[in-house]
Amino acid sequence: MSTVRAHVKNGRLVVDEPTGLPEGTEVELLPVDDVDELDPEERAKLYGFLAESIRTHVPGTGTPAEALLAELRQR
Numbered sequence: 001m002s003t004v005r006a007h008v009k010n011g012r013l014v015v016d017e018p019t020g021l022p023e024g025t026e027v028e029l030l031p032v033d034d035v036d037e038l039d040p041e042e043r044a045k046l047y048g049f050l051a052e053s054i055r056t057h058v059p060g061t062g063t064p065a066e067a068l069l070a071e072l073r074q075r
Helices: 042-056 067-072
Strands: 006-009 010-013
Touching: none
Parallel strands: none
Antiparallel strands: 006 010
């Protein structure tokens, strides 16, 4: 899966760079502002979890993102 950045120009979505997606691929676009649904307390909790994870992570022991994404897609 890849992220595609675009902007609105004259009411149309314009992709900012080549995507490498196959011709005819359908994509769903979501405005960046609509992605974040956390309130300040939830955000602080998330940042705490992330900071702890970074602090305790041992390089080379993680799971590749591709494997995690494949697992999530199967659910």
